[in-house]
Amino acid sequence: MNPESLDEAKKIGRDIKRASINIKKTDIVLCPPFVYIPGLAGTPKSPLFLGAQDCHHEDRGPFTGEVSTTQLYEFGVRFIVVGHSERRKMGETEEVINRKVRAVVGGGMTAVVCIGESERDSHGEYYETIKQQIHSALIDVPKKLLGSVVVAYEPIWAIGAKEAMSPNELHEVSIFIKKVLRDSFGMASDGVRVIYGGSVDRANADRLVREGNVSGLLVGRESLKPKDFMEITKLVDGI
Numbered sequence: 001m002n003p004e005s006l007d008e009a010k011k012i013g014r015d016i017k018r019a020s021i022n023i024k025k026t027d028i029v030l031c032p033p034f035v036y037i038p039g040l041a042g043t044p045k046s047p048l049f050l051g052a053q054d055c056h057h058e059d060r061g062p063f064t065g066e067v068s069t070t071q072l073y074e075f076g077v078r079f080i081v082v083g084h085s086e087r088r089k090m091g092e093t094e095e096v097i098n099r100k101v102r103a104v105v106g107g108g109m110t111a112v113v114c115i116g117e118s119e120r121d122s123h124g125e126y127y128e129t130i131k132q133q134i135h136s137a138l139i140d141v142p143k144k145l146l147g148s149v150v151v152a153y154e155p156i157w158a159i160g161a162k163e164a165m166s167p168n169e170l171h172e173v174s175i176f177i178k179k180v181l182r183d184s185f186g187m188a189s190d191g192v193r194v195i196y197g198g199s200v201d202r203a204n205a206d207r208l209v210r211e212g213n214v215s216g217l218l219v220g221r222e223s224l225k226p227k228d229f230m231e232i233t234k235l236v237d238g239i
């Protein structure tokens with residue numbers, strides 16, 4: 001539920017838009033709370049895109065309080081975060097996540113699918129958790145639409161922590177994620193981008209992407225600080 005006002009959301013959008021003029025290779029996606037999306041609808045222009053933090057898996061119907069992919073698309077939303085750890089914590093199931101993923105990509109948008117273990121054990125059992133989350137999220141997603149999927153690896157233990165996970169550890173997990181995708185979908189999975197989220201800041205962004213073998217970052221608290229966020233973006237864009 002950040003930022004806390006429409007004026008602040010608009011200011012963040014304007015500041016990032018101005019600073020994104022020189023960004024050449026990197027997509028920037030802003031995902032404000034639902035109520036601010038109409039106020040930011042005119043802000044995005046490539047490389048800037050408007051995203052949403054969640055959606056409902058049905059296009060229409062008696063689902064009080066929910067927002068559909070078609071409604072979001074109407075306001076210019078082209079990316080939707082699905083399966084964020086905070087949504088999972090509130091009880092979102094793997095089945096619901098899968099239905100949302102299919103609704104997003106079927107509606108002509110990109111699904112940013114969040115996965116990640118709650119803790120890292122010494123026996124490597126967390127790899128099985130990651131594998132199961134990928135498989136569950138992508139059930140019945142057509143191969144031709146895999147290019148509309150971004151896998152956001154966000155280990156829950158690293159969210160809001162003092163430090164992000166190490167680039168070397170991230171590299172290992174990234175390789176594993178790409179192997180799981182390749183084993184399931186073959187060469188069609190090459191279009192799936194893998195990004196990282198969890199205590200990302202200016203100090204670690206470059207190494208996380210460069211050495212961690214990921215295509216980008218899911219930025220949390222630093223995204224509310226346009227100057228810091230754009231420094232992170234410029235670091236990524238220069239890789």
